[in-house]
Amino acid sequence: MDIKQYMKQVGQQARAASRVMARADTRVKNHALITMAAAIERDAEKLLAANARDLEHARAAGLESALLDRLALNAKTVAGMAEGLRQIAALPDPVGSITDLNYRPSGIQVGRMRVPLGVIGIIYEARPNVTADAAGLCLKSGNAAILRGGSEAIHSNQAIAACVREGLLAAGLPETAVQVIETTDRAAVGELITMKEYVDVIVPRGGKGLIERLINEARIPVIKHLHGVCHVYIDDRADLDKAVRIADNAKTSRYGTCNTMETLLVAEGVAAAVLPRIARIYAEKGVEMRGCDKSRAIVPEMKPASEEDWSTEYLAPIISIRVVPDMDAAIEHINTYGSQHTDAIVTEDYTRARRFLREVDSSSVMVNASTRFADGFEYGLGAEIGISTDKIHARGPVGLEGLTCQKFVVLGDGQVRT
Amino acid sequence: MDIKQYMKQVGQQARAASRVMARADTRVKNHALITMAAAIERDAEKLLAANARDLEHARAAGLESALLDRLALNAKTVAGMAEGLRQIAALPDPVGSITDLNYRPSGIQVGRMRVPLGVIGIIYEARPNVTADAAGLCLKSGNAAILRGGSEAIHSNQAIAACVREGLLAAGLPETAVQVIETTDRAAVGELITMKEYVDVIVPRGGKGLIERLINEARIPVIKHLHGVCHVYIDDRADLDKAVRIADNAKTSRYGTCNTMETLLVAEGVAAAVLPRIARIYAEKGVEMRGCDKSRAIVPEMKPASEEDWSTEYLAPIISIRVVPDMDAAIEHINTYGSQHTDAIVTEDYTRARRFLREVDSSSVMVNASTRFADGFEYGLGAEIGISTDKIHARGPVGLEGLTCQKFVVLGDGQVRT
Known part of the structure; x- marks a missing residue:
């Protein structure tokens, strides 16, 4: 597989999908989320079977027990994923909300509209439930997502991704709005964190090693969670x-x-x-x-x-x-x-x-x-994609609002600047 | 001069000053701004003399006329700098403002407090008036600033910096809250954009070449202004x-x-x-x-x-x-x-x-x-430090609010999490 070419295609598809997602109605997005939840519940057995394959490989590879714990799914955690998606569906849609729309002396009205960030790259480690959470949060906030899970969870993640795709298609949304990277090649991360034409922000969920790599190698803004002392x-x-x-x-x-x-x-x-x-x-x-x-x-x-x-x-x-x-x-x-x-x-x-x-x-x-x-x-934000210890954009728990930004909107009646 | 050592000292001083600035009262910050404005007016002749030296060197070095235009100060632009600082003094202080403080089911109250970013590194080219504008905006928003102006404006910038220092000292604030880098060595920029222990964000005001360098070399978040098509x-x-x-x-x-x-x-x-x-x-x-x-x-x-x-x-x-x-x-x-x-x-x-x-x-x-x-x-934001074409943190004109972020504040009465 040509990783560079593959990632470029993933990026282009994500960028195209992000434009559709940005203008998707709340009802349509919620329909996708609820369908995903139902698919996960229906496919619980399949997900657990895929997870069992991952666990088997992980044990054979001698992974430490804390990692195996994080990797393992059971009936309860699968039900939790579905419930999490329904909770995201129930949250208010932040996209398009306009605040502070005020008249200025020139006669124009100036306000701020909350808009998606665009394409969000998420890099995470063992936990497969992040696949469902991150997909749900990115979708509801009008973004396209590229998800790069840990290689040890690849079968679990792909089984969850199938449910996510089903939800997107049922709602008439592009299935490329959430893409799970299909290769476990580490070079894919290198591409993801540098292809600035296609990715607007990187959200890592992982240890210090990953964060250090991002600080040094990413050419895209990163919403970082360093550590909690x-x-x-x-x-x-x-x-x-x-x-x-x-x-x-x-x-x-x-x-x-x-x-x-x-x-x-x-x-x-x-x-x-x-x-x-x-x-x-x-x-x-x-x-x-x-x-x-x-x-x-x-x-x-x-x-x-x-x-x-x-x-x-x-x-x-x-x-x-x-x-x-x-x-x-x-x-x-x-x-x-x-x-x-x-x-x-x-x-x-x-x-x-x-x-x-x-x-x-x-x-x-x-x-x-x-x-x-x-x-x-x-805090009442609903599910979070992480907790930011950065000083710009978002500090603390990052929920739907943290996956958006505000642009300026100006309403005039033919005004020109003197 | 040992650039690495010099920049480290600048960074340490800025970090220490930023803690004082973050808790400075609005009245004290405004006093500093108004004193700076008065000092600039009083020293107008000195500023113009320093600027004449810069212009002379620039002409001797054969700088193009557009650059000379941007470098040149006159009585009107000097008065404009003073007026700009007074306008910043008149703007509302964003720091400490608490919004959305609501009770949660657990009994805790959760809200958001607007806080300074910390230490802001500003890299700019010829225009000496950016020195006064940037100093004023960083000061009012409770940040410490490290300013790196163009080498062709070094005498003008240092003359303005003297007025800035006078304002800080008159208000009892640390004079290291605004530091103008004293060397024209380009290595200083390399240090500034990578010393993440001391600098929280970089705001470049310059052409595409500078921005490209920052994308590749900065290890600190950048609020970017790419270009305007x-x-x-x-x-x-x-x-x-x-x-x-x-x-x-x-x-x-x-x-x-x-x-x-x-x-x-x-x-x-x-x-x-x-x-x-x-x-x-x-x-x-x-x-x-x-x-x-x-x-x-x-x-x-x-x-x-x-x-x-x-x-x-x-x-x-x-x-x-x-x-x-x-x-x-x-x-x-x-x-x-x-x-x-x-x-x-x-x-x-x-x-x-x-x-x-x-x-x-x-x-x-x-x-x-x-x-x-x-x-x-x-837009009613007052002076701006730049116009962001980034997608995170701030989009569009960046004023005082764009130089701050929001942290969470939690008020409880002994609550613990169950």
């Missing part, structure tokens, strides 16, 4: 019951998610009162604690934290803990070591809450809430 | 008086701006009625016309247009003219040859106007108005 800062004016509850939930409700707290910061004034309570919970749940000297003076069973710990995303039952003099030191720590993902303060102090919200430069900043809330569903 | 399409249901007025203004009010029309498209049904009227005006004003065969059958004095003409940004008294069967053909032409900058339809037909607005994928889409309106001031 999230903090909770317990202020000395915190309600300590809330602090314990949040410190517990932010760390232990799930260890492997990007919105999980990785570092707990505690104001010196309350450290002796609150740290032992939190440490007891972590110890019970088997969370390894790595603390600064002051933390270890209070909870001696902690291991010592190294400088490297402060910037580590564990994605595991491990936490780093540091006692800080005050909120300013906490903000300084977060801005130095954090990844601008999600950071929270626990405090009853109005002025500090207000300052923390303004001065912490992260995609989500919280007062008295668990970092685990940083999520498209919890 | 703008169209006016005269529909067969157009009011022909409006059509003539708009075709005249969009082409001839200024030849060198990116929102100038470069290609006129005319529906076959009205071509014979309207093209001779427009051609008369162009001929009188000395605009060279390059037409398709059908256009030339109506106006024989036109030169023939080549395939290349359809995608050319002339920035000169030249226009390409094409007769098309209908609006669909016009949209097809625009989407094929245009640069997604600004495109207008002239029509009295409601349904066609509505379709054109939706289906033309350009940063500004207009009905019955001159493309020349595509401008930050005309």
Whole structure:
């Protein structure tokens, strides 16, 4: 297979399809989504059989168990994919919405219309359900999508793609509006991230290695999710019951998610009162604690934290803990070591809450809430294509709106510029 | 001079200053802007003397006259810089504004806060007034700026930078919030566009060569302005008086701006009625016309247009003219040859106007108005840092809001995620 030629064709088809998608009616797009959902439910057995082939190959290739977990589908996850597509159908259509249409002194009216980005390239790893989610989100937001899943999920992804195509065709939309790349050749990624005539934005869902490759090699804008080194800062004016509850939930409700707290910061004034309570919970749940000297003076069973710990995303039952003099030191720590993902303060102090919200430069900043809330569903955006830690275009959970932009529309009556 | 070391220092200073700028009060920022304006007026003679040195070197180096024009300051342009800074001071401060703060079923409130991007690198060519404009816009939007002007304007830019510094210091802001790069070494640009620890976004204001270099070499997001191949399409249901007025203004009010029309498209049904009227005006004003065969059958004095003409940004008294069967053909032409900058339809037909607005994928889409309106001031944004032809973050004129993004803020009362 000539990868360059193949990808060029995929790109040209996507560009042509994107023009049809951009003007598709909401009803038509929803019809496609609901048909896809029904096809996935009807084909559940087929999807599971395709997935079983992938799993077999993956096991034979000696893939690690975490990867096998992410790759595996079951009746429940298949039903979840269908449900996800129906939820996307139920979300409001962002495309075409016009805001701020105002008359200007010249007599023209100027406003902004929300429009699709065009062609979105999505590069992801093992999870096959991303195929359905990403297809649904791109479709509803009026974009064409080129999906490049992990090679280990190729059979699962193609089985899902067949359902997606069925939905598109049933709604009279071009089947090339969502294309799943059929080759597992890595060169296809190289083409995808550089063919700027055909692709408008790349959304990677993968580890640091993929992101680094994109930073260096992509010639197309990327909506990046780097990593989540999230903090909770317990202020000395915190309600300590809330602090314990949040410190517990932010760390232990799930260890492997990007919105999980990785570092707990505690104001010196309350450290002796609150740290032992939190440490007891972590110890019970088997969370390894790595603390600064002051933390270890209070909870001696902690291991010592190294400088490297402060910037580590564990994605595991491990936490780093540091006692800080005050909120300013906490903000300084977060801005130095954090990844601008999600950071929270626990405090009853109005002025500090207000300052923390303004001065912490992260995609989500919280007062008295668990970092685990940083999520498209919890925020009311519906499904998300990822969580952006970038500073332009979109920060935080990226839902339908993040897959669109706004153009200017001008309505006149023959006006000319003097 | 060790360029790498110098740029690293500039970057570190900018990053540190950006944190101060992000939390600066509106009043303080406005005080800085107004002081800068006063300093520029007071130092007008000094600025003109510095500019005279630049002009002398430029002439000695044999720079072309268009470049000398852009480089030259006079009493009026200096006054314009001061006035521009006062206008920026008068604009509303976008930073910190919270929108859509709503309660979610979990009990948390979720909203979006507008925040600065951080450190903005601006790369521009001859015009020294960009130094004042860019400094003002970055400052008001709470960002730190690193400015890299053209080497031919180095003395002018440094004289302006002294006024900018004076304003920052008078307001108690870090003077490193706006840094003008002091070397003319091109390696400084290479550092600026790759030091991602210190710079959040690059805004180039320059020609195609600069943009191409950035696409290939930048490791930081770029807000790009590619070029403006703008169209006016005269529909067969157009009011022909409006059509003539708009075709005249969009082409001839200024030849060198990116929102100038470069290609006129005319529906076959009205071509014979309207093209001779427009051609008369162009001929009188000395605009060279390059037409398709059908256009030339109506106006024989036109030169023939080549395939290349359809995608050319002339920035000169030249226009390409094409007769098309209908609006669909016009949209097809625009989407094929245009640069997604600004495109207008002239029509009295409601349904066609509505379709054109939706289906033309350009940063500004207009009905019955001159493309020349595509401008930050005309749109009510105030001064602009450029006009984006990108599809993510910002499309069209980029003012203060385009130099910010939105983060999520979450207000809770101890909520945890279940």
